[in-house]
Amino acid sequence: MNKPLTLKTIIKPLATIVTLTITSAVLTGCTNPNTPAGEEGYVFEQPRIFGVGGYRGSLIGPSNYGVSLWRNEIINIDMRPNTYTENFKILANDDLNISFNFHAVLAIKSGSVKEVVEKYGAENWYIRFVRETFRTFVRDEVQRYDSVALKENRSKIAESVEVKLKEYLKSSPFQLRNVVIGNINYPEIVAIAVEKKLAAQQLLSEKETQKEIAQKDAEIRIEEAKGIAEAQKIINTTLTPNYLQHEAINAQLKMADSPNHTTVYIPVGTNGIPLIKGTK
Structure with a gap:
């Protein structure tokens, strides 16, 4: 037989359900x-x-x-420093398309997490607050130079972008630690032209070296000729008749002591210098 419903029998299950909930x-x-x-x-x-x-x-x-x-x-x-890399394909000042990477090392000031989340988009702070401004600064600097001058001025470009970006971030919780330009890639036609120019410069350098060597060789030959001429001049001024006679007498004395008797001396030359005739 079913028991009649009372307030107690109703409240007890409800209390159990509420407690469990x-x-x-x-x-x-x-x-x-x-x-x-x-x-x-x-x-x-x-x-x-x-x-x-x-x-x-x-x-x-x-x-x-x-x-x-x-x-x-x-x-x-x-909050630690992290590197954020942007890829660029920009027309240089001479309308050539240049490809390169630009890297920025950024960190967040300690104790500023509330500001970062509520004002700058939390984890998306770089995309929302930094990225487009950073890219604009890079484009503005790169487009001031011709394509060939970019590599020569890469440090100058990086320094200029760094100054502008630091100024932009000055009142924010973000700190710029460093910026670096990656590899600069020219169009293939420019790369070929640069290679040819470098090869021509190398060849020109070799030619200049050869020219310098030839000039040195010519100078050496001139100096040798001067030396020979000077020697001949000295010899000509010292070959007096008395000297030649003295030399002839000495030669005769040497030959007289020689066992070779096939030579006949005829002292009929100038100043007693003999005419020499070999006999068989």
Whole structure:
């Protein structure tokens, strides 16, 4: 026989259901936001039933916010320096299409995670606040130069972009550490022309070297000729008749002591210098 429904029999199951619901909400609603090393966390609440929500605090990693009853969540922002690379294909001042990369090393000031999230788009801060301005500065500088002059002025271009970007970021939580231009790639026709120019310069350098060698050789020959002429001049001034007679007498004395008797001396020359005739 069914028992009649009473207030007690109705309230007891409802109390059990409410208790289980609250317990489940407590167990599933608890969170423990944490932030890894090198990052800062923006803790905020997304309430399901109670609470006003919004910003709850910041964390500097590595750390935990602690277990909370409500739906506290966290957005972690990497504060360490990171390299952001932009690829460019720009018309230089002489209307040649130049391809290259430009790298910027950026970091975020410590303690500024709340500002980064609420004003600059959280994880998207680079795309929303920095990227297009950075690209504009690069384009403006590159287009001032002819294509051939770009490589020669790459340091100057990087310095100019760095100055402008630092000024732009001065009042923001973002810090520019360095900017670097990557490889500059010319169109194929320009690359071929540059190679030919370098080859021609190399050949010209070789020709200049050969010319210098030839000039040195000519100078050496001139000096040798001068030396021979000077020697001949000295010999001509010293070949006096008395000297020649003295030399002839010495030659005769040497030959007289020689076992070779096939030579006859006839002293009928000038100043007694003999005419020499060989006999068989």
